[in-house]
Amino acid sequence: MTQQSDPTGLHRVRDEARVLPQAARRLDTRRELWPDEVRIRVERLNLDAASFRQLEHEHGGDGGAVRDAVLAIVADRGKMQNPVTGSGGMLIGTVEEVGPESPLGLQVGQRVATLVSLTLTPLVITDGLAGWDGRSEQVPAEGHAILFGRSIAAVLPDDLPTALSLAVMDVCGAPALTSRVVAQYVEGGSTPTVAVIGGGGKSGSLALAAARAAGAGRLVGVVPTEREAAALERSGLADTVVVTDARDPIGLRDAVTATGGPADVTVVCVDVPGCEGGAILATAQGGTVIFFSMATSFSAAALGAEGVAADITMLVGNGYVPGHADLALDLLRSDHGVRSLFEERLS
Structure with missing residues (x-):
C-alpha cells in the first residue's frame, strides 16, 4: 500500500x-x-x-x-x-x-x-x-x-442489551441537535412549542424527550396511526398526540395548529417522502424546522418554504453533534417512556 x-x-x-x-x-x-x-x-x-x-x-x-x-x-x-x-x-x-x-x-x-x-x-x-x-x-x-x-x-455500554444500544445509537444525532436548538430558544428567554413528526418512532421519541429535558414548553407528537398514538400517549413523552398523514400539508398544518398554535420548532423524523410542505406550514414564522429523515427532498423543502413565504430556519440533521451518543443513552436510561417505546419496537 x-x-x-x-x-x-x-x-x-x-x-x-x-x-x-x-x-x-x-x-x-x-x-x-x-x-x-x-x-x-x-x-x-x-x-x-x-x-x-x-x-x-x-x-x-x-x-x-x-x-x-x-x-x-x-x-x-x-x-x-x-x-x-x-x-x-x-x-x-x-x-x-x-x-x-x-x-x-x-x-x-x-x-x-x-x-x-x-x-x-x-x-x-x-x-x-x-x-x-x-x-x-x-x-x-x-x-x-x-x-x-x-x-x-x-x-x-455494559448495562444495556446490544440490540437496544444499537437502536439508540442509530438515531442519536436527532435528540442531540433537538436539545441544542431548544436550548437556544430557552437561553433567549422563550419556552418553545416543539412538534415532532414521527414522534412515536426511535428518533422521534428521543427528540421529544430531549426537547423536554432542554426546557421546551408544549410538546406535540404527530403519528400516522391510532396504534402509534396509543403507544405514544402511554409513554407520556408528548403533551398532545395527533394522528394525521404527514404527507398532507394542510392536514398536518391544521392538526398541529389545533393543539394551540403552530410550533416554534418542528422536528421531522419520518421515513417517507413528501413531508416537507406540512412541516413548513406547521411552523411559526421565525421558527425552525429540523429535517432528520433521509427521505427528505431538500430542494422541495427550500422551494416549498419560498413558495409560501415562510420565514423559517431549516436545518439538516447530519447525525453528528459532540456527545450525541452519551446524551441519547442517558435519555434511554432515565426516561421510562423512551425505553418502553424502544423495547416495544424491538419486540
Whole structure:
C-alpha cells in the first residue's frame, strides 16, 4: 500500500473521479490497514429506516429477496448504500486491529458501535447473512468493516442489551441537535412549542424527550396511526398526540395548529417522502424546522418554504453533534417512556 492515507478515507475510493467515500461508486475493502485506520469484526448491521422500507416495498415483503438485495449492494459497492434512497445505516462489532496512527482511541477487543454511515464505510460480509430473515432493520452479520481517521465510534455500554444500544445509537444525532436548538430558544428567554413528526418512532421519541429535558414548553407528537398514538400517549413523552398523514400539508398544518398554535420548532423524523410542505406550514414564522429523515427532498423543502413565504430556519440533521451518543443513552436510561417505546419496537 504505497498510496498515502487520508483521514476522510479518500484513499479507499476506487472511482476515477476524486470524490469522498460517501459519494463514491465503489470502495476498497481490503483487510490490510493504512496506519490511521481501524478494522472492526462485524456483528450486526442496522439498516436505516428509509432504506429498509424501500427495499421491503420493492420486493413485496419477501425477506429472502431483501436479504439478497443487501448482499448484492455490498458486494457491488464495497459498502451498504441503497442506490434508491442513498442511505445506509450503521453497525456494531468488535475492534480487531488498530493502526498505529489511528486517532480514534479504540483498543483491540472493545465492542463498539460505528457512528458514521454505512454509505461511507468499507464493508465485507462473509456469512451470506444466513442469520437474517430480511424482515427487520437489525441484521446479524459476519465480516469486517474499516474506520478512517475521521470516523466516529462509541464503546457499547455494559448495562444495556446490544440490540437496544444499537437502536439508540442509530438515531442519536436527532435528540442531540433537538436539545441544542431548544436550548437556544430557552437561553433567549422563550419556552418553545416543539412538534415532532414521527414522534412515536426511535428518533422521534428521543427528540421529544430531549426537547423536554432542554426546557421546551408544549410538546406535540404527530403519528400516522391510532396504534402509534396509543403507544405514544402511554409513554407520556408528548403533551398532545395527533394522528394525521404527514404527507398532507394542510392536514398536518391544521392538526398541529389545533393543539394551540403552530410550533416554534418542528422536528421531522419520518421515513417517507413528501413531508416537507406540512412541516413548513406547521411552523411559526421565525421558527425552525429540523429535517432528520433521509427521505427528505431538500430542494422541495427550500422551494416549498419560498413558495409560501415562510420565514423559517431549516436545518439538516447530519447525525453528528459532540456527545450525541452519551446524551441519547442517558435519555434511554432515565426516561421510562423512551425505553418502553424502544423495547416495544424491538419486540
